[in-house]
Amino acid sequence: MKKSTTKHAFMPKMYCNIFGHDYQVSKKVTYHVKEYTCSHCKKQLTTNSNGSLIELTPKFKEINDILERIHNSRMERSKEKRLVSSIY
Numbered sequence: 001m002k003k004s005t006t007k008h009a010f011m012p013k014m015y016c017n018i019f020g021h022d023y024q025v026s027k028k029v030t031y032h033v034k035e036y037t038c039s040h041c042k043k044q045l046t047t048n049s050n051g052s053l054i055e056l057t058p059k060f061k062e063i064n065d066i067l068e069r070i071h072n073s074r075m076e077r078s079k080e081k082r083l084v085s086s087i088y
C-alpha cells in the first residue's frame, strides 16, 4: 500500500471502484422503474421487471422508452389530475 504519488486526476472509474458508484435518479420511467446515472463515471442502471438494478443497455433504454410512453398515455386517460401534476 505504498503509493508515493497520489495523483489528483483520479480516473472516475477508479474512484467508483474504491468508493462505489454514486447513482442518482436520472429519469423516472414509471412509478416502479427508474433510470440511474453515476455522477462520477456516468454508468447507467435501470430497474428491471423484478425490481432489481441492472445495467442500462441500449435494449433496456428502448424498453424504458416504450414503458414511459405507455405510462404517460395511461396518465392522460386517467382523470386524476393529481397524478398528472406529480410528474412535473
Ligand SMILES: [Zn+2]
Pocket: 012, 013, 016, 020, 021, 022, 038, 039, 040, 041, 042, 043
Ligand atoms: Zn460510477
